[in-house]
Amino acid sequence: MAKPLVLSSTGKLGWHRQPGVGAHPAMPVADREPLPSSSAENDRLTAAAPRLAANLESLLRDMELLQAEEADRRDRVATPYVTSAQNLIDYLALRRQDLRPLQDELASLGLSSLGRCEASVRHSVENVHTILRRIGDLPEIPPPRSSGQAVDHRGGAEAVARNAARLLGAPIDLEDASILVTLPVAAATNPKLVEDLLEAGMTIARINAAHDDVPVWEQMVHNVRQASAATGRPCRITMDLAGPKLRTGPLQPASPVLSAKPRRDACGRLCEPAQILLVPVQAGQTHQATASARGVDAVIPFVGDGWKALQPGTALRGIDASGRQRTLRVRRLGPEGLWTTATHHWHFTPGLRLLVEKPRLELRIDALPAQDGCLLLRPGDHLRLTDACDHGRPAVIDAEGHVLKPAQIGCTLPGVFCQVEPGQRIAFDDGRIGGVIVSANRECLLVKITNAGSRGSR
Numbered sequence: 001m002a003k004p005l006v007l008s009s010t011g012k013l014g015w016h017r018q019p020g021v022g023a024h025p026a027m028p029v030a031d032r033e034p035l036p037s038s039s040a041e042n043d044r045l046t047a048a049a050p051r052l053a054a055n056l057e058s059l060l061r062d063m064e065l066l067q068a069e070e071a072d073r074r075d076r077v078a079t080p081y082v083t084s085a086q087n088l089i090d091y092l093a094l095r096r097q098d099l100r101p102l103q104d105e106l107a108s109l110g111l112s113s114l115g116r117c118e119a120s121v122r123h124s125v126e127n128v129h130t131i132l133r134r135i136g137d138l139p140e141i142p143p144p145r146s147s148g149q150a151v152d153h154r155g156g157a158e159a160v161a162r163n164a165a166r167l168l169g170a171p172i173d174l175e176d177a178s179i180l181v182t183l184p185v186a187a188a189t190n191p192k193l194v195e196d197l198l199e200a201g202m203t204i205a206r207i208n209a210a211h212d213d214v215p216v217w218e219q220m221v222h223n224v225r226q227a228s229a230a231t232g233r234p235c236r237i238t239m240d241l242a243g244p245k246l247r248t249g250p251l252q253p254a255s256p257v258l259s260a261k262p263r264r265d266a267c268g269r270l271c272e273p274a275q276i277l278l279v280p281v282q283a284g285q286t287h288q289a290t291a292s293a294r295g296v297d298a299v300i301p302f303v304g305d306g307w308k309a310l311q312p313g314t315a316l317r318g319i320d321a322s323g324r325q326r327t328l329r330v331r332r333l334g335p336e337g338l339w340t341t342a343t344h345h346w347h348f349t350p351g352l353r354l355l356v357e358k359p360r361l362e363l364r365i366d367a368l369p370a371q372d373g374c375l376l377l378r379p380g381d382h383l384r385l386t387d388a389c390d391h392g393r394p395a396v397i398d399a400e401g402h403v404l405k406p407a408q409i410g411c412t413l414p415g416v417f418c419q420v421e422p423g424q425r426i427a428f429d430d431g432r433i434g435g436v437i438v439s440a441n442r443e444c445l446l447v448k449i450t451n452a453g454s455r456g457s458r
Helices: 041-068 071-075 079-095 100-108 117-133 153-168 191-199 214-231 415-421
Strands: 180-184 204-208 234-239 259-260 270-272 274-280 298-303 315-319 325-334 336-342 344-349 353-358 362-364 382-386 403-405 407-410 426-427 432-441 446-453
Touching: 041 071, 041 079, 041 100, 041 117, 071 079, 079 117, 079 153, 117 153, 117 362, 204 214, 214 234, 259 274, 259 298, 298 344, 426 446
Parallel strands: 180 204, 204 234, 274 298, 382 407
Antiparallel strands: 259 344, 274 336, 298 362, 315 325, 315 353, 325 336, 353 362, 382 446, 426 432, 432 446
């Protein structure tokens, strides 16, 4: 026999069973013992209700303020999606604050913690607010609402399901899931690749608009639609629009220095000398060769005559950029130039002279490519992040080691400067270098580096 659900005179739903008999309607309240309860818990809940209700009222006011700020953009949304736009604004207002203490307290009292209210934000907050006011026997106050009727829980869930179907298509039979694949640039020129992805189960093709260009995107769309028609497999297309790119600006190019050093073991013993190719450069020519292409440690352009008379074993001596006397030894001559070796670390710079005693001649290092600049930052250093994307530069340090000007680098999105505060953390290079903001204004952030390698990070 099914158990009948009854409403007692206290207004509570419950069951009542007589010994040895099936379920029957509940007896009058006077004929049965009240359910046990903790008066201490009730007192705690009643005492906390006014304060928690006030917290929720503050949240509702924040939602109203943000609704007013975003009214222009909200009103430009297509009519069928206005309610969803209102709900999104409410959600943004809710998540602007750290709700964890409030959520923990609500949950400890057996109330909704608002942890899954995304589909119906305001309705969920208003419901908990109403319950708290009744628990605390507080006067009913209509919640502030100027943006129309809030979507309820069921309506929010239905809107999520409806919009998900429009965006992602009908769920596939297996696992009730969709498979999204980000298309590589090859999908624009390789229709077979797109067909293979569809056959493998792709139901959504994602095009990342942060890369490539309009013609490439159009060709991707064409290939997806063509492959979908050929395979009979439906496939949605989603365009992922490029967002703001928060990047550091360029750095001053480093001095044109090329280095080459021999290989040594852990004890510092020579294992293999450095291989250096000296390439002759004619007037008006530009040096193009690279070390990797030649299979050597460095390719160094030079100007000077008489080098074809040099013999294997000939020594070329010079003072490199470090100020040390260095020697190159000719290994062989070839049409490319002089193949030489070195048993010490060389630092080559433009204009460096290489001298040969017999036959007496001089070679001079030609122009070298500028090297990529870098900033070496150590824990405790300061860095200025500026709104101008001028070339960044290292710190200016006097002869005694005092920092006259901290290192500086530009920022491609200085609009964030007015949204941060001293004490907040900041990370560079995916967190490899970290710091704390010391001061902030519209033109500059001063950052103290707290996280970097003990010998510095570039």
